[in-house]
Amino acid sequence: xxxxxxxxxxxxxxxxxxxxxxxxxxxxxxxxxxxxxxxxxxxxxxxxxxxxxxxxxxxxxxxxxxxxxxxxxxxxxxxxxxxxxxxxxxxxxxxxxxxxxxxxxxxxxxxxxxxxxxxxxxxxxxxxxxxxxxxxxxxxxxxxxxxxxxxxxxxxxxxxxxxxxxxxxxxxxxxxxxxxxxxxxxxxxxxxxxxxxxxxxxxxxxxxxxxxxxxxxxxxxxxxxxxxxxxxxxxxxxxxxxxxxxxxxxxxxxxxxxxxxxxxxxxxxxxxxxxxxxxxxxxxxxxxxxxxxxxxxxxxxxxxxxxxxxxxxxxxxxxxxxxxxxxxxxxxxxxx
Numbered sequence: 001x002x003x004x005x006x007x008x009x010x011x012x013x014x015x016x017x018x019x020x021x022x023x024x025x026x027x028x029x030x031x032x033x034x035x036x037x038x039x040x041x042x043x044x045x046x047x048x049x050x051x052x053x054x055x056x057x058x059x060x061x062x063x064x065x066x067x068x069x070x071x072x073x074x075x076x077x078x079x080x081x082x083x084x085x086x087x088x089x090x091x092x093x094x095x096x097x098x099x100x101x102x103x104x105x106x107x108x109x110x111x112x113x114x115x116x117x118x119x120x121x122x123x124x125x126x127x128x129x130x131x132x133x134x135x136x137x138x139x140x141x142x143x144x145x146x147x148x149x150x151x152x153x154x155x156x157x158x159x160x161x162x163x164x165x166x167x168x169x170x171x172x173x174x175x176x177x178x179x180x181x182x183x184x185x186x187x188x189x190x191x192x193x194x195x196x197x198x199x200x201x202x203x204x205x206x207x208x209x210x211x212x213x214x215x216x217x218x219x220x221x222x223x224x225x226x227x228x229x230x231x232x233x234x235x236x237x238x239x240x241x242x243x244x245x246x247x248x249x250x251x252x253x254x255x256x257x258x259x260x261x262x263x264x265x266x267x268x269x270x271x272x273x274x275x276x277x278x279x280x281x282x283x284x285x286x287x288x289x290x291x292x293x294x295x296x297x298x299x300x301x302x303x304x305x306x307x308x309x310x311x312x313x314x315x316x317x318x319x320x321x322x323x324x325x326x327x328x329x330x331x332x333x334x335x336x
Contacts, residue, residue, distance in 0.1 A: 003099035039334035063096030110287025123330035131165035170194035304329025
């Protein structure tokens with residue numbers, strides 16, 4: 001089968017960083033589904049793995065988002081049948097979705113939204129899992145529309161995770177949703193997704209909060225450059241508030257949160273699959289919930305740009321865009 005990955009990690013991106021690789025198609029056993037991949041999306045994790053992780057098997061296939069058809073099932077599979085159309089984010093410790101076929105544990109796979117194309121659906125799994133787990137598992141935000149006068153600030157809200165997180169917060173909770181963006185098109189995008197206010201993250205977040213007459217935020221989520229925004233986060237979060245992050249700050253002084261008694265929550269959507277936690281099937285359930293919300297019209301795809309066929313050249317373009325930090329929504333490729 002065709003696959004795309006690397007044989008040597010490359011911190012500096014070049015056209016040779018992502019190569020075409022010919023591999024044997026593996027057999028499905030246990031809880032695994034063998035999925036014929038129709039579409040993928042490319043995430044910041046792809047660029048980080050490519051830059052920093054040496055392949056253990058002589059090669060590493062990238063990709064942690066996929067949509068496709070189940071072609072074979074392992075002997076312990078009970079959630080899916082051959083022929084089912086599915087979407088998923090996969091497992092960081094296994095070979096990825098940039099391949100014609102992929103093995104994925106059924107417990108982290110959901111039924112793809114019937115109302116979306118493969119490309120539209122491919123934009124959703126990794127970011128949806130991350131956003132959902134952050135809101136409802138880590139921060140323990142209540143899923144209801146009863147007015148509580150609470151608010152949330154999402155820093156870097158126009159990217160992949162932020163685009164679905166803003167929707168989830170707006171549609172499933174009573175929170176006042178405030179996002180940050182600096183470009184005109186990103187501000188417009190966030191308002192279309194339901195953000196009540198948009199702050200410019202190139203300026204003081206706390207000063208803008210005061211100017212808008214907003215109270216200190218009950219929840220703050222950092223999706224990018226947390227180390228650069230930490231002092232602003234401390235200033236604008238409510239005493240006894242909750243802060244969550246997904247990035248890898250070069251420096252992070254947790255003592256700055258002590259005076260306000262702020263709790264800190266790290267979200268990493270691969271934890272359940274990496275450690276086969278007792279609640280691993282939660283990701284199957286939440287992906288099915290996301291699919292239902294999409295088909296009901298409550299949520300919409302966060303597809304930002306379709307870069308065309310799945311090949312080395314287009315994957316290189318996707319990595320370029322992600323490393324420039326200029327993407328809005330998700331980058332998707334489809335077909336071989």
